[in-house]
Every structure is written in structure tokens, then in C-alpha cells.
Amino acid sequence: MTAVAAPDRPRRRTRVPAVVWAFLAVPALVELAMVFWPALNSFYLSFTEWNGLGAAKPIGLDNFRNLASDDVFRGAFENNVIWAVGFGGLSVLGGLALAVALNRPRRGVGLYRSAIYLPMVFSLAVTGLFWRVQYQPDGTINTFLGAIGLESLEKQWLANPDTALYAVLIAAVWRQVGYVMVLYLAGLKSTDPTLDDASAVDGASAWQRFRFVTWPQLRGVNTVVFAVTVIDSLRTFDIVWAMTQGGPYHSSELLSTYMFQQGFTFLNLGYASAIAVVIFALALIFIITYLVRATKEEAA
Amino acid sequence: MTSATLTPVDSARAGEPAPLNRRKRGWGFHAVMVPLTLLWVAPMVFVLVLAFRSFDDIAARGTAAWPDSFSLEGFQEALGRGTMGRALWTSIQVTVPAVLLSLLLASWAAYALSRFRIPGRRAILLTMLAGNLLPPQILLIPVSRVMESLGIYDTLVALVAIHVGFGLGFYTFVLHGFMRSIPGELTEAARIDGAGPVQIYARIIMPLCRPSLAALGALATTWIFNDLIWAITVLRTEAKLPVTAALLNLQGGYVSNWNVVAAASVIAAVPTAIVFFAFQRHFVSGLLMGSTK
Structure with missing residues (x-):
């Protein structure tokens, strides 16, 4: 992935052998059949009414009109915004702070890093169950609150519409921070340490060195982290499904869980596809951001 | 858990002496990182401990209590009838x-x-x-x-x-x-x-x-x-x-x-x-x- 591009001058004159076309065609066809063809179908289905039996009935923009007046959809949309900001903000702040703290090698750093990104290897479903256990009425969180004299704060975290979304959010952040930390650690590696040392000699404080020397050098990583986090938060499904299934009373519903319910529980396939198209439209701008970044990397 | 260097690049800089002002802050660093790390692994440790407790122990004393039993019945049940x-x-x-x-x-x-x-x-x-x-x-x-x-x-x-x-x-x-x-x-x-x-x-x-x-x-x-x-x-x-x-x-x-x-x-x-x-x-x-x- 580095700039040591292979000089392809000698190959320029040769034609592409047939077997190489086959090498490309097989994977391309698999992806076409499993990804692009289904994606196109979703767009078509979003303009229809269909319960999976018989033919889909085209109904124009009705699904989207209904979405606009669907309170559950609006709630899920708002929750998704809260989710993107909370999940993104907390995991970026936490990951960045930890990366800066654990950047320089010293005793114990390897152990701290391992501990912090270990949760990342668990599935979101496992993470959800790990935290369900903590949140249940006599679980660790309530017990801890009771032990430090804050009984009044004890709650049924996941059964309470006011707290369910945030309870799930904390669990998701716990898993994501390690990933963001790894990305920032890599970003910090590619910064120029002599700049930092030089500004330290000039008397810059730790905060000034971070803000004016390190931070500007992290711009590339920031773009990636931003795009990845937003794409991830629009995709978020497993952890909510494992912890609350969007409840109670849709209080932790996200677009993805609402789409799944409409599609696979109620078999409103057209309506569910319309929700999927909305998710896609929201993700699109960030997908493009990521691709532009990838193109730059390719060109480098 | 090992303290292996996670990113190979680390070792390249490990030889350099840490600047003096950083060395002084060593204790403060660990004072923050040790509790934070413990907090981070606590949910995992808790689930692990819970998995080895018996049903009666949990029913009588709650999930968050200090363990009073060691049993593999949770694993037996999960792997067998639980289809795991x-x-x-x-x-x-x-x-x-x-x-x-x-x-x-x-x-x-x-x-x-x-x-x-x-x-x-x-x-x-x-x-x-x-x-x-x-x-x-x-x-x-x-x-x-x-x-x-x-x-x-x-x-x-x-x-x-x-x-x-x-x-x-x-x-x-x-x-x-x-x-x-x-x-x-x-x-x-x-x-x-x-x-x-x-x-x-x-x-x-x-x-x-x-x-x-x-x-x-x-x-x-x-x-x-x-x-x-x-x-x-x-x-x-x-x-x-x-x-x-x-x-x-x-x-x-x-x-x-x-x-x-x-x-x-x-x-x-x-x-x-x-x-x-x-x-x-x-x-x-x-x-x-x-x-x-």
C-alpha cells in the first residue's frame, strides 16, 4: 500500500491474457450477484407494495410519503442522529485520548492497549449480552450505585424508555473505542516526532503541542475515522437487536432495526425497502468521502 | 495477556530515551491508566465469573454478589440443551x-x-x-x-x-x-x-x-x-x-x-x-x- 508502485512499463505492450479476464470476471460476477443486483432491487421495491407473495405492486412514492408521517420512523431517525453523535463523539474522544496517552512506548503500554481493544474482537451480539448482565435490576451497575450511596439512581436501565438507548450506546462505545484508538495510534506513528520535540524545546505546553503540531497532521486519519464511524452508526443493528430489539416502546429503535422489523417480522417488504433506501441515502455522502480518500491512497 | 508490542513500529523508537518531563509524570500516568484498564475489563471478568456460578447461588444472592460457588452447570446447559x-x-x-x-x-x-x-x-x-x-x-x-x-x-x-x-x-x-x-x-x-x-x-x-x-x-x-x-x-x-x-x-x-x-x-x-x-x-x-x- 505504499508508494513503491510497480513499474508497469514492460507490460504495457502485452495484451491481457484470457485467463486473467477470468480471474477478474469470477469475483466480479459474485459481487454483482450478491451485492449490486440486490441493491438495485431494493430501489425498485421501495416504490412498490409487496408482502412477498405474488407480484410487487408499484405504488410510486407512497412508501416515502407514509414514512414522513410515521412517528416510529421519525423517532428512529432522531435516535439514529443521537446515536451517530453520541457513538461517534464518545468513541472518537475516548479513542483519541487513549491513543495520545498510549502513543509513546513505556512500561505497561502494551498491556493497557491490549485491554482496551480486546472488546473489539467480541461480536456486537456478545457485547450486548455482556452488558445486559450488567444492566439488569440486580446487576453490577445498580449494585455499584447502591454501594456508593446513590440508590436513587438505580434503574431498570434497559426497560426504561428514558435510558434504554443510552444504555445500549455505552455498550457500543465500550467496544468501539479500541478500534478508534488503533486508527489514531497508526496516525500518530506517521506524524513527525521531531516537530513535537522541537516545539517542546521552544516551550510549547503539552496541549499546545497537541493542538497546533500533532492535530493538523492527523487530518487524513480524521477523515477516515469520521466516515467509518458514521457508516458504522447507520449500520448499527446487532447490538440493539441483542439488547432491546428497539424497545421499550420503540425508545431505542434505530433505522436499521425498524427496517428489519418491517421487512422480516411484518413482511411489509416495500415499506422496509423504502427505509433501506433512506439509510443508503444517508450513508452515501460518507461512502463517497471514504472512497475519495481511498482514491488518493491509490494515486499516492 | 501479554505485554507484547502491538505495533511493530514501536520497537524502532523504544531505544530512544524518554524526555525528562515525561519520565517525571510516570506515576500520574499509571494512576489513571490502571483504574481505567480495570474498569474496561471489569464487564468481561464479571461475565466470566458469573458463568462459573451455580444457579442456586445466583438465585439466592443476586448476579452481582461475590461468588460463593463454582459450577460448570451453566456451560453444560448452554452446550447441550442450549444448542451452543x-x-x-x-x-x-x-x-x-x-x-x-x-x-x-x-x-x-x-x-x-x-x-x-x-x-x-x-x-x-x-x-x-x-x-x-x-x-x-x-x-x-x-x-x-x-x-x-x-x-x-x-x-x-x-x-x-x-x-x-x-x-x-x-x-x-x-x-x-x-x-x-x-x-x-x-x-x-x-x-x-x-x-x-x-x-x-x-x-x-x-x-x-x-x-x-x-x-x-x-x-x-x-x-x-x-x-x-x-x-x-x-x-x-x-x-x-x-x-x-x-x-x-x-x-x-x-x-x-x-x-x-x-x-x-x-x-x-x-x-x-x-x-x-x-x-x-x-x-x-x-x-x-x-x-x-
Whole structure:
């Protein structure tokens, strides 16, 4: 992935052998059949009414009109915004702070890093169950609150519409921070340490060195982290499904869980596809951001 | 848990003496990091302890109490009637072929795109990558229909197929970046000696790609093993569900048997944790692929 591009001058004159076309065609066809063809179908289905039996009935923009007046959809949309900001903000702040703290090698750093990104290897479903256990009425969180004299704060975290979304959010952040930390650690590696040392000699404080020397050098990583986090938060499904299934009373519903319910529980396939198209439209701008970044990397 | 250096680059700078002002703050650093690390691992330790407690102990004294029993009944129940044992086997049957096929097909595409002048190769590469970035929601309903029309709905073949198809774009992109960096002289020399494109792929390119294949393999294993949404999209029969989906079913069936739920989560978490520790270095470099340089 580095700039040591292979000089392809000698190959320029040769034609592409047939077997190489086959090498490309097989994977391309698999992806076409499993990804692009289904994606196109979703767009078509979003303009229809269909319960999976018989033919889909085209109904124009009705699904989207209904979405606009669907309170559950609006709630899920708002929750998704809260989710993107909370999940993104907390995991970026936490990951960045930890990366800066654990950047320089010293005793114990390897152990701290391992501990912090270990949760990342668990599935979101496992993470959800790990935290369900903590949140249940006599679980660790309530017990801890009771032990430090804050009984009044004890709650049924996941059964309470006011707290369910945030309870799930904390669990998701716990898993994501390690990933963001790894990305920032890599970003910090590619910064120029002599700049930092030089500004330290000039008397810059730790905060000034971070803000004016390190931070500007992290711009590339920031773009990636931003795009990845937003794409991830629009995709978020497993952890909510494992912890609350969007409840109670849709209080932790996200677009993805609402789409799944409409599609696979109620078999409103057209309506569910319309929700999927909305998710896609929201993700699109960030997908493009990521691709532009990838193109730059390719060109480098 | 080892304190192995996680990023190889570290060792390069480890030799330098730390600046004095940093050394002074050493105690403060650990005073913050030790509690934070403990807080971070606490949920895992708690679930692990819970999994080894007996039902009676938990029923009498609550989940958060100090353990007063040691029992394997949670694991026995989860692996047996809770079907986690069967689900684990299902997951292996899905993960192994899906990872191998993904890497094989991706290496073909990456080879073709990186070593030959295929018209529009950059556009093809980025389109393939874009497919992996799509939100899965836009694919779920049509994918289940495609599987039905192929006659493989509700089979593990369908699950392998969608994992391969959806992951390909990303794996191709990463391998392409690596293959492009292999000097042209190597393959040119082989070509002059009469090696065809297939031989060059098998004898030169693939052996050189071993590090990135290992990294991608570690990453793909955890992704596919941890998947939930594709499993519940293309499978209907409960007996065919892989680990994550079976875990959620089990949770519904053992609402207040916290030791069984905890044991089942541990069972679902252990394989990826093993992959993580065995391939720690690969895993981290895998995560960085395609995201930063």
C-alpha cells in the first residue's frame, strides 16, 4: 500500500491474457450477484407494495410519503442522529485520548492497549449480552450505585424508555473505542516526532503541542475515522437487536432495526425497502468521502 | 495477556530515551491508566465469573454478589440443551469456507487489477470497494429473495455465499494495494523464463502476499464468525443458526438463568478471542488496512 508502485512499463505492450479476464470476471460476477443486483432491487421495491407473495405492486412514492408521517420512523431517525453523535463523539474522544496517552512506548503500554481493544474482537451480539448482565435490576451497575450511596439512581436501565438507548450506546462505545484508538495510534506513528520535540524545546505546553503540531497532521486519519464511524452508526443493528430489539416502546429503535422489523417480522417488504433506501441515502455522502480518500491512497 | 508490542513500529523508537518531563509524570500516568484498564475489563471478568456460578447461588444472592460457588452447570446447559455446541460447529462450517473462498477470489481479482492493464481498472476496483461499504440493510430483502430463487435459502451455502460476495470488495482493495507494491522485475523475470500468468500468480505473487493474507484472514475470521444480520436474513431453521444468532435465541429461552446466558456468551466470545491472541500482530495490521496508511 505504499508508494513503491510497480513499474508497469514492460507490460504495457502485452495484451491481457484470457485467463486473467477470468480471474477478474469470477469475483466480479459474485459481487454483482450478491451485492449490486440486490441493491438495485431494493430501489425498485421501495416504490412498490409487496408482502412477498405474488407480484410487487408499484405504488410510486407512497412508501416515502407514509414514512414522513410515521412517528416510529421519525423517532428512529432522531435516535439514529443521537446515536451517530453520541457513538461517534464518545468513541472518537475516548479513542483519541487513549491513543495520545498510549502513543509513546513505556512500561505497561502494551498491556493497557491490549485491554482496551480486546472488546473489539467480541461480536456486537456478545457485547450486548455482556452488558445486559450488567444492566439488569440486580446487576453490577445498580449494585455499584447502591454501594456508593446513590440508590436513587438505580434503574431498570434497559426497560426504561428514558435510558434504554443510552444504555445500549455505552455498550457500543465500550467496544468501539479500541478500534478508534488503533486508527489514531497508526496516525500518530506517521506524524513527525521531531516537530513535537522541537516545539517542546521552544516551550510549547503539552496541549499546545497537541493542538497546533500533532492535530493538523492527523487530518487524513480524521477523515477516515469520521466516515467509518458514521457508516458504522447507520449500520448499527446487532447490538440493539441483542439488547432491546428497539424497545421499550420503540425508545431505542434505530433505522436499521425498524427496517428489519418491517421487512422480516411484518413482511411489509416495500415499506422496509423504502427505509433501506433512506439509510443508503444517508450513508452515501460518507461512502463517497471514504472512497475519495481511498482514491488518493491509490494515486499516492 | 501479554505485554507484547502491538505495533511493530514501536520497537524502532523504544531505544530512544524518554524526555525528562515525561519520565517525571510516570506515576500520574499509571494512576489513571490502571483504574481505567480495570474498569474496561471489569464487564468481561464479571461475565466470566458469573458463568462459573451455580444457579442456586445466583438465585439466592443476586448476579452481582461475590461468588460463593463454582459450577460448570451453566456451560453444560448452554452446550447441550442450549444448542451452543451445535451452533459452534455450524459457525466453523460457515467461517472456514467463507474466509478461504473470499481470500481466493479476492486475490484473483486483485492480481488481475494490479498486474495487468485492464481498461478502467481503477473504476472497477473502487466500485468493488463501494459494494462493501453499502449498508447491509439495502441488500437484506433482495438477498433473501435471490437465495430463494437459487434454491439455497435456509442453507449454510447461502450464508457462505453472501459473506463471500459482501466481503470481496474490501479484501480485493487491500490485496490490490499490496500486490501493486511487488516490484515488476520479479514477475518480468519469470515471464521471460516462460511462466504464464497462472504460474506467476501461484508461484510468485501469492507467496509474497502471505503477510497480508494472514492479516486479512484474521480479520475476516472474526467478522464472519461474529456476524448476526446475514445469518438471520438467509436462515430460517433454528437448528442451522450459527453462534451469534443461537446466542440470542438462547437468551430468550433462559430469561433468568444468568449463569447459562453468561456461559453461552463466553462460549461465543472465546473463539474470536483465541484468534485475536494468536494473530494479535496480524489483527492490528489488518484493521489498519484500507483505513489509513
